[in-house]
Amino acid sequence: MSLLRQVALGVAGLVVLGLSGCANPPGKPGPGPEVVNPDSIADFAVLYKANCAGCHGFDGKGGAAIALGDPVYLAVADDAVLRRVATEGVPGTSMPAFAKSKGGMLTEKQVEIIAHGIREKWAKPDVLRGADPPPYAATTAGNSSRGADVYTIFCASCHGIAGKGGKASSIVNGSFLALMSDQELRTIVIVGRPELGAPDWRGNVPGKSMSAQDVSDVVAWLASQRAQFPGEPYPQTDKSTGGTR
Amino acid sequence: MRLIETIGKWLDARLQIGETIRETAEHSVPRDTASWFYVFGSAALVVFMLQIATGIMLALIYVPSAGQAWNSLQILNHSITLGWFIRGLHGWGSDFMVAIVLIHMVQVFLFGAYKYPRELTWMVGVLLLLVTLGMAFTGQVLRFDQDAYWGLGIGVSIASHVPLMGSWIVSLMLGGPIIAGATLTRFFALHVFVIPGLLIGFVAVHLLMVIKLGINEWPMPGRIVRKATYVKEYHELTKKDGIPFVPAAVWKDMFFSGAILLAVAACAIYFGPFGPSGQPDPTIIQTAPRPDFFFLWLYAVLSFLPPSMETPAMLIGPVVVIGGLLLLPFIFGEGEKSWKRRPIAVLTILLVAVALGTLTHLATYTPWSPVMDAWSSLPIPAEYLHNRSALERQGALVFQVKQCHNCHSLDHEGGKRGPALDAVALQLTDDQLIRQVIQGGGNMPAYGKNLSPAETTALVSFLKTLHPEGRPPARDAALAHAAGSVAPATHP
Numbered sequence: 125m126s127l128l129r130q131v132a133l134g135v136a137g138l139v140v141l142g143l144s145g146c147a148n149p150p151g152k153p154g155p156g157p158e159v160v161n162p163d164s165i166a167d168f169a170v171l172y173k174a175n176c177a178g179c180h181g182f183d184g185k186g187g188a189a190i191a192l193g194d195p196v197y198l199a200v201a202d203d204a205v206l207r208r209v210a211t212e213g214v215p216g217t218s219m220p221a222f223a224k225s226k227g228g229m230l231t232e233k234q235v236e237i238i239a240h241g242i243r244e245k246w247a248k249p250d251v252l253r254g255a256d257p258p259p260y261a262a263t264t265a266g267n268s269s270r271g272a273d274v275y276t277i278f279c280a281s282c283h284g285i286a287g288k289g290g291k292a293s294s295i296v297n298g299s300f301l302a303l304m305s306d307q308e309l310r311t312i313v314i315v316g317r318p319e320l321g322a323p324d325w326r327g328n329v330p331g332k333s334m335s336a337q338d339v340s341d342v343v344a345w346l347a348s349q350r351a352q353f354p355g356e357p358y359p360q361t362d363k364s365t366g367g368t369r
Numbered sequence: 370m371r372l373i374e375t376i377g378k379w380l381d382a383r384l385q386i387g388e389t390i391r392e393t394a395e396h397s398v399p400r401d402t403a404s405w406f407y408v409f410g411s412a413a414l415v416v417f418m419l420q421i422a423t424g425i426m427l428a429l430i431y432v433p434s435a436g437q438a439w440n441s442l443q444i445l446n447h448s449i450t451l452g453w454f455i456r457g458l459h460g461w462g463s464d465f466m467v468a469i470v471l472i473h474m475v476q477v478f479l480f481g482a483y484k485y486p487r488e489l490t491w492m493v494g495v496l497l498l499l500v501t502l503g504m505a506f507t508g509q510v511l512r513f514d515q516d517a518y519w520g521l522g523i524g525v526s527i528a529s530h531v532p533l534m535g536s537w538i539v540s541l542m543l544g545g546p547i548i549a550g551a552t553l554t555r556f557f558a559l560h561v562f563v564i565p566g567l568l569i570g571f572v573a574v575h576l577l578m579v580i581k582l583g584i585n586e587w588p589m590p591g592r593i594v595r596k597a598t599y600v601k602e603y604h605e606l607t608k609k610d611g612i613p614f615v616p617a618a619v620w621k622d623m624f625f626s627g628a629i630l631l632a633v634a635a636c637a638i639y640f641g642p643f644g645p646s647g648q649p650d651p652t653i654i655q656t657a658p659r660p661d662f663f664f665l666w667l668y669a670v671l672s673f674l675p676p677s678m679e680t681p682a683m684l685i686g687p688v689v690v691i692g693g694l695l696l697l698p699f700i701f702g703e704g705e706k707s708w709k710r711r712p713i714a715v716l717t718i719l720l721v722a723v724a725l726g727t728l729t730h731l732a733t734y735t736p737w738s739p740v741m742d743a744w745s746s747l748p749i750p751a752e753y754l755h756n757r758s759a760l761e762r763q764g765a766l767v768f769q770v771k772q773c774h775n776c777h778s779l780d781h782e783g784g785k786r787g788p789a790l791d792a793v794a795l796q797l798t799d800d801q802l803i804r805q806v807i808q809g810g811g812n813m814p815a816y817g818k819n820l821s822p823a824e825t826t827a828l829v830s831f832l833k834t835l836h837p838e839g840r841p842p843a844r845d846a847a848l849a850h851a852a853g854s855v856a857p858a859t860h861p
Contacts, residue, residue: 131624149454149639150638151454151636151642152454157647158644159514159647159648162653173746174746177748178743178746178747187749187754188748188766189766218766218769219770220770292759293757293760293761294760299823299826300759303766354823355825356822
């Protein structure tokens with residue numbers, strides 16, 4: 125092929141490429157500004173991904189924290205709870221406050237969009253099929269000594285004697301309990317951690333659901349296991365052989 | 370045709386420049402210079418003309434006021450027919466212009482064209498590079514988005530390092546102590562009047578010298594430049610083996626310039642205009658501003674400079690580089706022109722190219738910057754949470770909420786500021802992990818005051834799980850020995 129012919133072909137190719145972009149040019153900016161003001165973001169998927177996915181998982185599950193996409197959880201916790209927790213966080217635990225009024229980065233409206241979006245996306249109205257779960261917040265005070273018995277009946281088969289671990293891990297570790305609020309313990313006792321294999325209040329013992337009082341009592345027992353000074357790094361070290369530490 | 374000819378003759382009878390133009394166009398140039406290596410200077414000029422044309426069009430709509438600049442770019446992008454395309458042409462034209470000027474400079478350097486008698490042509494060329502970069506920087510500021518705002522902030526901080534005159538320069542640049550309305554007006558004046566004026570003046574001088582001194586001949590190994598004989602030799606060369614610039618050499622320039630214009634247009638169509646990114650509001654902190662492409666290397670350099678080196682490097686560096694470039698033709702004004710006999714020149718170009726390329730590449734993903742939203746947007750990989758105890762999962766949450774993920778990556782996701790922690794348990798024992806978390810060190814801040822003992826314990830218990838399967842985590846041999854689990858080491 126002569127040089128002239130190659131050049132002509134090249135130019136023709138460029139022109140065709142140029143014209144192909146004219147009908148619907150890919151570089152034409154889409155509607156709205158390229159970067160939206162962070163306060164104006166109103167898309168649930170964007171807000172959830174940026175603020176919640178880190179701990180609660182991309183799809184409302186698979187994160188280290190409780191699965192917000194668990195329909196049982198959403199049937200037990202109402203909108204007010206979702207909104208309050210997202211706004212204020214839970215002091216003492218790893219849930220920070222997200223609302224600007226509490227030192228976070230989100231507007232009140234964005235918190236509302238997140239709370240609403242979580243329910244709209246993952247809630248299933250008929251998930252409980254008429255079952256009546258224990259209330260989200262405790263209505264009666266728990267009795268920790270009765271709670272020890274409740275624990276033995278409903279929990280010990282997995283979490284071991286006195287909660288020190290069995291098939292599932294210890295739940296009386298001082299540091300663990302220090303980072304869990306009573307409400308968080310209660311919520312998990314009620315709704316379980318389905319993605320980790322922990323059943324909800326109905327499934328611990330086949331055919332025998334936990335009552336609201338059972339739940340309050342076992343949470344009271346767990347709370348009574350809290351350590352006075354959690355976080356001692358050498359709980360099992362024998363001081364006589366471990367030297368002065 | 371006849372009408373045009375009549376008008377032409379009428380004009381020339383009065384202007385008397387037709388002969389000069391014809392002579393200039395047809396002046397004899399060495400045959401070898403009709404080469405594809407000699408097209409970059411003219412292409413830079415053509416792109417500059419494109420910049421003038423598109424720049425005038427943009428100036429019709431653009432409002433150089435801090436309150437309205439960003440909005441006027443939105444209008445250009447969305448409301449004016451093909452406004453986005455003109456912005457694209459201007460933006461891409463800017464990148465192409467800097468690129469072509471740099472390539473032109475490399476070609477001139479490697480071909481020894483800066484040597485006698487073209488020293489001043491080179492020096493004006495260096496000034497042209499500086500004003501071209503000045504155009505690129507001021508143009509970026511006129512975009513007045515988050516990148517521009519913070520880019521300007523950094524530019525001014527650099528200027529403020531100048532001893533004695535620092536604060537004066539800052540207020541000269543910004544029109545006051547802060548970036549405000551007066552700032553943008555100043556940069557508009559710079560970008561539209563001052564720097565283009567300089568650019569046009571320098572181009573005129575540069576071109577005049579190219580025509581008067583002749584285009585640099587193709588360098589031949591062994592053909593030595595000597596001040597005493599060079600001019601005579603060059604004239605002999607053009608007389609013996611010369612061709613008229615028009616049309617013998619010019620068609621390659623025209624063809625290349627045309628291709629560059631098409632490439633600029635293609636980039637504008639396919640990739641669109643640059644920004645504007647977010648609104649220039651310093652209260653919006655959810656932003657990671659970065660400069661335009663040709664300043665990325667500088668961004669990387671400034672990020673890597675240790676604080677104690679900042680002032681000397683920023684003040685001495687430019688003087689050395691610009692001074693070196695300006696003095697180059699005086700230091701190496703004679704001798705070999707061919708790159709084949711100038712290995713140090715070739716190595717210099719390679720070194721500079723690799724350095725700038727590496728720095729630019731680094732600046733595209735800024736490993737030195739924490740990823741500020743990693744903690745809340747990047748979950749811990751599922752396999753790192755599989756079969757973990759309740760305490761370890763709490764530790765994973767502490768890892769997120771205390772923003773460890775912003776600096777430390779897990780499974781390649783997250784910040785690159787600190788080391789990846791996928792196998793941290795192989796490297797640090799429990800005690801070392803606790804110490805590192807609490808006291809920091811090695812560029813890591815101390816977190817002791819921000820973590821309760823329970824949080825530290827949970828976090829460390831999670832970190833202890835971070836090791837590849839089948840490889841046991843590091844352990845304190847003394848502690849293990851004290852606990853009686855290992856036999857003491859035997860010494861001969």
